[in-house]
Amino acid sequence: MAILRAGPFANSSDSFLDEPKIAGDIAPVNCANDTSSLAWPWKYVKIVSEFNNTHTGCELDPASGDYFPTFASSQSDNNINKTATEDFSISSFGSSNHITSVDTILTFAYQAAKSFEIKITFEGLAFGDSTLYQPSFMGFFDSQSEEPIVGFPSVSGSVTRTLPASIVPIFYTATLITASSIDIEDVCSPKGSIANTSATLSVEFL
């Protein structure tokens, strides 16, 4: 039995939304794993959310006469609607002279007359100088994970997921979080070296 198309975008409460300017919790609704249709292109949302904490220098505490390091934090969120015509991957990078953490997310919705499979391959890396340490969670999880797959300074692997048939839009999200940090060694002198992260999520239609 054929299924009438919903979308083109949807969220958890509305299956018929126009394309949003900012994705938010809205995802494009696809025709199962069919990336060949020009009339109904296969779309997903790439979300990269980067947090950085940067050592900027120091300031004097008049009471104690000591110098304390100063930091600046920044947060950037970048949501992009993209089209896939075949297997695809997304990637991200983060860098800071102190702490960087990046959430790399892909999300989409679909309708399907029968179940289909996708394979998600993930690779996250954290690197820096000899003072590298893990500042926060680093790992992979998706809509079907019972628990995350974690690792530091690297986390990698793949999972094969069966996405069930659904008349109404059903959502799938894969998330890879990477994090890296290096110690400050001179309170008043920001390091020239940096902490980096890289993340790649690949989707293969089986």
Add this chain to the structure above:
Amino acid sequence: MEEMRKAEQAREERRKQATQRKADEKSRLNGVTAVFLDTETYGESSQLLEAQEGNIYDVETGEYDPTFNKEGTDETISNDGIDQFGANEDDGSGGNTFTLDIVKDDNTAGTATFNGGGVN
């Protein structure tokens, strides 16, 4: 001569009654199916057009049976009406065609085309 004149008057009266019934039927059809009773719609040789022209009445034999005729016309109208929508689909002249995207049974994207008197 008198008998001939009476026979001619009787034929004329039956023609008037038949014309009125056809007009009533035409009005009903317009309301239900939006199919217009003309040659453009039904073609030169359709049975409904013949009925509209009065050709199914045998005024010479006087064996015209209004009840039977009406039932027969209704059946023909019904069949011709359905066929006519099909004809509009084929020649693309119908204005009530719309297409929707669908997920086909094999999970590929397709379309479903609908034809009819419009969306109610």
